[in-house]
Amino acid sequence: MLLFYQPDILQGIHHLNDEESRHAVKVLRLGVGKEIDLTDGQGRFYKAVITDAHQKKCAFEITETREVAAFPLHRHIAIAPTKNIDRIEWFVEKAVEFGIDRITPVICDHSERKVIKQERLHRKALSAMKQSLKAWFPKIDEAMSYKQFLAEAQADHKFIAYVDHDNTDYLSRLKQDSGSHLVLIGPEGDFSENEIALAQKSGFQKVSLGPSRLRTETAGIAAIHLLNL
Amino acid sequence: MLLFYQPDILQGIHHLNDEESRHAVKVLRLGVGKEIDLTDGQGRFYKAVITDAHQKKCAFEITETREVAAFPLHRHIAIAPTKNIDRIEWFVEKAVEFGIDRITPVICDHSERKVIKQERLHRKALSAMKQSLKAWFPKIDEAMSYKQFLAEAQADHKFIAYVDHDNTDYLSRLKQDSGSHLVLIGPEGDFSENEIALAQKSGFQKVSLGPSRLRTETAGIAAIHLLNL
Numbered sequence: 001m002l003l004f005y006q007p008d009i010l011q012g013i014h015h016l017n018d019e020e021s022r023h024a025v026k027v028l029r030l031g032v033g034k035e036i037d038l039t040d041g042q043g044r045f046y047k048a049v050i051t052d053a054h055q056k057k058c059a060f061e062i063t064e065t066r067e068v069a070a071f072p073l074h075r076h077i078a079i080a081p082t083k084n085i086d087r088i089e090w091f092v093e094k095a096v097e098f099g100i101d102r103i104t105p106v107i108c109d110h111s112e113r114k115v116i117k118q119e120r121l122h123r124k125a126l127s128a129m130k131q132s133l134k135a136w137f138p139k140i141d142e143a144m145s146y147k148q149f150l151a152e153a154q155a156d157h158k159f160i161a162y163v164d165h166d167n168t169d170y171l172s173r174l175k176q177d178s179g180s181h182l183v184l185i186g187p188e189g190d191f192s193e194n195e196i197a198l199a200q201k202s203g204f205q206k207v208s209l210g211p212s213r214l215r216t217e218t219a220g221i222a223a224i225h226l227l228n229l
Numbered sequence: 230m231l232l233f234y235q236p237d238i239l240q241g242i243h244h245l246n247d248e249e250s251r252h253a254v255k256v257l258r259l260g261v262g263k264e265i266d267l268t269d270g271q272g273r274f275y276k277a278v279i280t281d282a283h284q285k286k287c288a289f290e291i292t293e294t295r296e297v298a299a300f301p302l303h304r305h306i307a308i309a310p311t312k313n314i315d316r317i318e319w320f321v322e323k324a325v326e327f328g329i330d331r332i333t334p335v336i337c338d339h340s341e342r343k344v345i346k347q348e349r350l351h352r353k354a355l356s357a358m359k360q361s362l363k364a365w366f367p368k369i370d371e372a373m374s375y376k377q378f379l380a381e382a383q384a385d386h387k388f389i390a391y392v393d394h395d396n397t398d399y400l401s402r403l404k405q406d407s408g409s410h411l412v413l414i415g416p417e418g419d420f421s422e423n424e425i426a427l428a429q430k431s432g433f434q435k436v437s438l439g440p441s442r443l444r445t446e447t448a449g450i451a452a453i454h455l456l457n458l
Contacts, residue, residue, distance in 0.1 A: 090319065094447055094450070097441060097442075097443050097444060097447050098439075098441055098443075098447070098451075099441055131444075132441065132442050132443070132444070133442055134441075172458055210327075210457060210458070212326060212327055212328055212361065212363075212457070213326075213361050213362055214326050214327075214361070215326060215360075215361070218323055218326050218327070221323070221450060221454075222327075222454055225450075225451055225454055228439060228441070229401055229439070
């Protein structure tokens with residue numbers, strides 16, 4: 001099933017944007033009368049029929065709407081972008097496949113990558129949402145400094161994940177059945193002692209993702225997978 | 230920590246192979262007297278001192294041996310190789326990071342990729358083992374047909390994972406605390422009805438990896454992550 005994306009359907013925008021229109025009309029050669037499936041990324045799937053197969057502004061008429069319940073927990077991962085950009089994009093793709101509400105790139109003391117284009121991660125998330133037929137599109141923040149992130153971080157349950165072979169406070173056991181969950185994943189060189197102390201002062205609980213030493217993007221995937229169990 | 234690999238240390242082979250020697254001597258410029266860390270991929274870490282910095286046959290003397298306990302379950306994933314080879318390589322890398330004992334590429338009815346070089350997956354696993362400082366190297370089989378795989382598949386607990394939104398037999402609940410576990414992951418187009426029937430006749434239990442529709446490599450990662458919890 002091919003899924004198109006139009007976030008503003010309820011605001012009355014009943015046409016695809018530039019890129020989606022080009023894909024529908026020029027690439028897939030869908031014409032007037034053809035039925036398409038869409039999501040607004042806010043929990044709704046739609047069936048619609050193309051009314052104007054315009055390659056920049058493909059218009060449609062909604063025939064059916066289906067709401068998808070939100071996941072019982074709000075799932076937010078804050079993660080240090082990896083030096084190799086493929087790896088953090090891969091994390092974004094997998095996180096969307098499993099189900100995620102918000103992703104915040106955080107630049108840490110030991111981060112090798114200090115800059116990342118939110119647009120790139122946004123595109124990756126969008127393509128993953130469409131491929132995995134999800135109705136919920138995560139919020140993807142612009143990269144921010146560690147201090148700014150801590151100042152803004154809001155959640156009922158906040159966790160900082162790091163490598164510690166002796167720590168048996170596993171996220172799998174500490175996660176709750178409801179409420180907003182925020183898991184902070186550090187860079188390859190781990191958090192600095194100062195960062196861990198600041199996080200704890202901000203109400204973050206130290207957790208382990210298991211005894212294995214995981215790459216940043218793997219730790220991110222482990223965390224989002226656990227939040228979804 | 231840099232980890233070198235020599236599987237035959239106990240067989241008396243106290244030198245690195247061609248490639249590892251070149252890396253140690255030509256790239257890293259390690260010389261006689263330098264201490265190195267090694268694993269034999271069979272649960273042992275070694276500390277050793279270089280005795281001959283030969284670029285094709287770097288010899289060493291073992292000074293210390295440390296055994297790492299085997300994981301309480303034997304973890305075997307059989308998985309349909311993805312059309313895009315990067316994806317199945319990602320799976321291998323992540324599986325080794327989490328911990329895995331055996332990987333079998335299985336060619337299914339709906340497989341888009343019918344051939345895969347075991348050597349490629351072997352190299353990926355090796356590099357992941359060294360990077361994540363593991364002492365256990367998984368067995369990686371040559372790709373085999375679905376029928377051949379079923380004929381050979383041995384495990385105390387055998388599972389076939391597939392997409393079914395109504396199935397609540399989650400692997401997370403059905404996995405046991407001990408014994409060998411084998412999880413079979415299908416291609417993007419899922420297993421054929423015939424394949425599912427054959428698997429059930431061979432003692433495979435149908436399981437779900439959750440309500441989300443996952444790509445093949447993501448399903449593989451979910452499964453191995455669960456087996457390691």
